[in-house]
Amino acid sequence: MFGFLIYPGVEELDLVGPWEMATMWETYADGPGCVTVSQTGGPTVCAKGLKIAADHSFADCPALDYLLVPGGFAALEEARNPELVDFVAMQARQARHILSVCTGSFILEAAGLLDGRKATTHWKLLPRMREIAGVEAVEERFVRDGNVWTSAGVSAGIDLTLAFIAAVAGEEKASIVQYNAEYYPDGRVYGTAHHAQQGSAYFRGLGRA
Amino acid sequence: MFGFLIYPGVEELDLVGPWEMATMWETYADGPGCVTVSQTGGPTVCAKGLKIAADHSFADCPALDYLLVPGGFAALEEARNPELVDFVAMQARQARHILSVCTGSFILEAAGLLDGRKATTHWKLLPRMREIAGVEAVEERFVRDGNVWTSAGVSAGIDLTLAFIAAVAGEEKASIVQYNAEYYPDGRVYGTAHHAQQGSAYFRGLGRA
Numbered sequence: 001m002f003g004f005l006i007y008p009g010v011e012e013l014d015l016v017g018p019w020e021m022a023t024m025w026e027t028y029a030d031g032p033g034c035v036t037v038s039q040t041g042g043p044t045v046c047a048k049g050l051k052i053a054a055d056h057s058f059a060d061c062p063a064l065d066y067l068l069v070p071g072g073f074a075a076l077e078e079a080r081n082p083e084l085v086d087f088v089a090m091q092a093r094q095a096r097h098i099l100s101v102c103t104g105s106f107i108l109e110a111a112g113l114l115d116g117r118k119a120t121t122h123w124k125l126l127p128r129m130r131e132i133a134g135v136e137a138v139e140e141r142f143v144r145d146g147n148v149w150t151s152a153g154v155s156a157g158i159d160l161t162l163a164f165i166a167a168v169a170g171e172e173k174a175s176i177v178q179y180n181a182e183y184y185p186d187g188r189v190y191g192t193a194h195h196a197q198q199g200s201a202y203f204r205g206l207g208r209a
Numbered sequence: 210m211f212g213f214l215i216y217p218g219v220e221e222l223d224l225v226g227p228w229e230m231a232t233m234w235e236t237y238a239d240g241p242g243c244v245t246v247s248q249t250g251g252p253t254v255c256a257k258g259l260k261i262a263a264d265h266s267f268a269d270c271p272a273l274d275y276l277l278v279p280g281g282f283a284a285l286e287e288a289r290n291p292e293l294v295d296f297v298a299m300q301a302r303q304a305r306h307i308l309s310v311c312t313g314s315f316i317l318e319a320a321g322l323l324d325g326r327k328a329t330t331h332w333k334l335l336p337r338m339r340e341i342a343g344v345e346a347v348e349e350r351f352v353r354d355g356n357v358w359t360s361a362g363v364s365a366g367i368d369l370t371l372a373f374i375a376a377v378a379g380e381e382k383a384s385i386v387q388y389n390a391e392y393y394p395d396g397r398v399y400g401t402a403h404h405a406q407q408g409s410a411y412f413r414g415l416g417r418a
Contacts (some may be wrong), residue, residue, distance in 0.1 A: 011229075012225050012232070013225055013226065013228075013229035013390065016221050016222055016224075016225035016226075016259070017225075019221060019222075019257070019259060020220075020221050020222035020257070020363065020364075023221070023257035023258070024257075026257075027257070034257070034258070036259065036260075043252075043262065048228070048229070048232035048233075048235075048243070049232070049243070049264075050225070050228060050245065050261065051245075051261060051262040051263075051264075052259065052261055052262075053252065053261075053262070054260075055258075055260075102391075122391060123391060141393070141395050152391050153390070153391030154229065154389075154390045154391050154392070155229075155367070155390050155391055155394070156391055158364070158394070159394060159395045159397070162397070162399065163397070171399050171400045172399075172400045172401070172402070174399040174400060175399040175400025175401060175402040175403065176402045177399075178399050178403065179403050179405075179408070180362075181362070181363045181364050182311075182332060182361050182362030182363050182364055182365055182409075182412070183363070184350070184398065184411070184412035185367070185368060185396065186350050186368045187394065188368070188371070188372070189393065190375055190380050190381075190383040190384040190387050191380045191381045191384025191385075191387075192381070192384060193381070193384040193387070193388035194384065194387065194388050194393070196388075202393070203391075203393040
């Protein structure tokens with residue numbers, strides 16, 4: 001079972017990018033079943049106002065093989081929510097892999113899952129991640145350290161999840177997922193915003209001569 | 210106002226990829242407000258089981274400047290739903306641009322919006338699109354024909370929406386959206402599934418020597 005954490009203010013694409021890849025894995029390539037879970041179950045309002053309802057509460061959530069923790073600015077507050085942090089820590093004790101997108105990494109850190117590990121997050125929060133003793137912040141699109149996978153901001157969860165499926169189920173299963181989701185981005189980089197010094201190293205130089 | 214159509218069985222990422230880009234445009238780059246709308250308003254179950262609730266019903270939806278119609282296999286049935294098709298046709302009479310993702314193009318066609326136009330869809334449905342008299346099916350990631358924009362499957366709505374924002378608001382606004390959504394895909398293509406003859410021309414040859 002692959003669980004997807006939801007909380008008030010979760011960033012929409014952080015959740016749904018990986019959800020789409022994982023449910024394509026389930027549908028077309030023998031992947032595990034997928035469920036959403038939040039503290040109380042039921043409806044939640046996301047960061048940009050989309051209304052999503054979770055399948056399970058923490059209390060009735062089955063044991064998960066894989067757990068994905070999406071981000072959003074609200075993740076920084078949820079990293080101080082003891083019920084949520086305990087749920088992640090408890091699931092992590094028996095799960096085979098834990099993944100986070102964007103600021104979801106700060107929830108993993110609060111659950112004690114990043115000690116001594118490489119990790120990443122949205123470029124806006126890299127300075128804050130660098131301040132955490134025992135975590136090596138890297139400026140990559142995603143990074144795997146053992147069974148803990150963390151990605152850069154928002155859309156990076158799609159690349160993370162495809163790489164995760166390739167590692168767990170093999171390259172051809174990831175290929176089938178990518179084909180069904182038609183995930184062949186055009187790679188176009190617009191304008192100059194990404195050249196700012198605070199951008200993550202992996203994209204800061206894109207499009208420069 | 211930018212409206213996002215929801216219906217039972219809508220494909221999750223078809224909706225949320227463009228939603229994330231558009232709400233980043235609203236939040237960081239002076240874009241329009243964004244709302245979701247379905248026939249009755251309220252909760253809907255998406256193609257892969259995610260539960261999303263719409264802000265508006267057709268009856269109480271404001272006039273839209275832009276409307277995005279996502280896909281999913283269910284779109285082929287919704288293209289025969291007169292209330293939904295009438296809603297799209299009615300909004301299109303005063304909207305400045307209409308966009309679709311994946312099989313959402315078959316709803317645009319039912320609403321009379323593709324007559325004499327170039328359009329595209331998920332690679333699985335290209336044969337069916339080619340049978341429609343008066344529509345020129347193209348094998349590209351997305352295509353604009355006047356004020357009607359259609360994209361390939363599922364994830365292609367992200368590239369479509371960024372290109373749309375660049376066209377409507379300028380390249381630097383699209384740059385700010387891309388930077389905040391950290392949409393710099395790694396471009397990795399897994400395995401061989403996409404080499405199949407039925408794949409769309411724009412990706413079929415990727416990774417071949």
